[in-house]
Amino acid sequence: MEISFTEENYLKAIFSLSRLYGDAEVSTNQISEHLNNKAASVTDMLKRLAEKKFIDYKPYKGVRLTEKGRKTAVKVVRKHRLWEVFLVEKLKFKWDEVHDIAEQLEHINSDELIEKLDLFLGRPKHDPHGDPIPDANGKFYAQKSIALAEAKVKQVLVVTGVSDHSTQFLQYLSQSGIGLGDHLKVDEVNSYDHSLKVKVNKNHGLFLSHKVALNILVEVKS
Amino acid sequence: MEISFTEENYLKAIFSLSRLYGDAEVSTNQISEHLNNKAASVTDMLKRLAEKKFIDYKPYKGVRLTEKGRKTAVKVVRKHRLWEVFLVEKLKFKWDEVHDIAEQLEHINSDELIEKLDLFLGRPKHDPHGDPIPDANGKFYAQKSIALAEAKVKQVLVVTGVSDHSTQFLQYLSQSGIGLGDHLKVDEVNSYDHSLKVKVNKNHGLFLSHKVALNILVEVKS
DNA sequence: ATATTTTTTTAGACTAGCCTAAATTTAACC
DNA sequence: GGTTAAATTTAGGCTAGTCTAAAAAAATAT
Ligand SMILES: [Mn+2]
Ligand SMILES: [Mn+2]
Ligand SMILES: [Mn+2]
Ligand SMILES: [Mn+2]
Secondary structure, X not given: OOOOHHHHHHHHHHHHHHHHOOOOOEOHHHHHHHHOOOHHHHHHHHHHHHHOOOEXXXXXXXXXXXXXXXXXXXXXXXXXXXXXXXXXXXXXXXXXXXXXXXXXXXXXXXXXXXXXXXXXXXOOOEOOOOOEOOOOOOOOOOOOOEEHHHOOOOOOEEEEEEOOOOHHHHHXXXXXXOXXXXXXXXXXXXXXXXXXXXXXXXXXXXXXXHHXXXXXXXXXXX | OOOOHHHHHHHHHHHHHHHHXXXXXXXXXXXXXXXXXXXXXXXXXXXXXXXXXXXXXXXXXXXXXXXXXXXXXXXXXXXXHHHHHHHHHHOOOOOOOOHHHHHHHOOOOOHHHHHHHHHHOOOXXXXXXXXXXXXXXXXXXXXXXXEHHHOOOOOOEEEEEEOOOOHHHHHHHHHOOOOOOOXXXXXXXXXXXXXXXXEEOOEEEEEEOHHHXXXXXXXXXX
């Protein structure tokens, strides 16, 4: 019942792709693109994962996680996000520096360790990017956030997360003075390119492109 | 200049075997036994490590780390021991529970991470088993400990480490009320089997076999 | 100094993961 | 519906790391 580093990465990829596209089957090419390897390699691995009952696989028909596969994938996600919290909260890394390290730490195999880490961190519900941390049973507590681009003018908003986790984007947000928990208000929407003028906490006049506004998640407070 | 999980384990093995036997060449069979794999596999790997300049290797003549190899090995040891401190001090694992998890964590690759972890832990000098933690330059601060078996009757002793890191031995010590920093005094030596009667902190009358006394490291305080 | 034993290396084979190129299946188009 | 294009799988090959069995070198014993 052992699972390799590589198999864990495939399961995580399938899990996140299936969520992304409304829980549909995931295609070989989607996985191939997501993991930056070739479709033929993916087919190889899908056969092995099916053999081990992590996925249901019908050739040419795409793939879906079994319950066993989902549990395994969610556990990797849980580990990834807990380690990210550790890196930011305890070791004082910036939120844009932790992803690659967590990509390694997520494969450390010890249930005792996850449990004790979770406890040490105070059982956090969200990682440094606002993503929910599933509990030990694999349950996610859904947050009802929307993209900033969909918010209405004058609504009181709180930043709850980001959709783009790239270093570039995260650094840009930090430089603009935007982080999790900050208060936003849209003052103006440019009807030509959908860019925004927003208030961040007490400061008016920050300009954000539509592309950026699509990748900031907010909760509407009023 | 990338190094694999497996290569790191070989370098660590060579490093610790070479220390163990007074910095001599390490033989293929020693490595094979230490890592629980076959001599033929070791020969294969030695060729690769020599190719990459981690070791000096002359067929049939044993092997020795290059400076590059030593640096790499010591870094793995440093990571291993820092993570053990983390697991015991922060996550509240017992000292006999941390070795296997550290065996995984030692391969996480990030200089930033080691540095920040070291800082977070308060730059510890010893791991939970009393083993010295090399600094970022690979320097060990030698401790002048002796085995309890070599101590003289009535000397004031402080426990500084253990030679046997097995779960069994560590649990036995814990149950006997012996841990790092505890004060010992040898009250009697049995001249037939070299077993000891010792005082632990304030309690007299603990019996220890010669075998156990060989694996407890102490510093002589007077 | 030979003969025997031990250690080490070589030869050949296997698996996990990856690749490229070719074949096949499915989807899209006219 | 037949033809083309796209997606997927198969076939064959590569590397890292392991193994067993056999050959070769070194050490030991007589
Ligand atoms: Mn991963
Ligand atoms: Mn995250
Ligand atoms: Mn290791
Ligand atoms: Mn230790």
